[in-house]
Amino acid sequence: MKTILKPLSYIGLALTVVPAFLVFYGVLSLADHKLLMLAGMLLWFVTAPFWILEKKVD
Structure with a gap:
């Protein structure tokens, strides 16, 4: 799951910078530009x- 989420997060960050x-x-x-920034923001925060x-294991 983590291997899928990291690239998606980085794509979201790229969508906020590149446009x-x-x-x-x-x-x-x-x-x-505004539409791509909105999509990138949502992708990042999700x-x-x-x-x-x-989670830390005690």
Whole structure:
């Protein structure tokens, strides 16, 4: 499960960073930028907590 969640989380992070550069270079419209950023944010916040917050065994 963790092997699937990590790549999905990193894709979510990439979707929040890469579109900003694409808008800066004129490749992407602002509306598409906002949509990709929203998708990346949702993907990150849905997948990351499951592999970042590890349960400690006492």
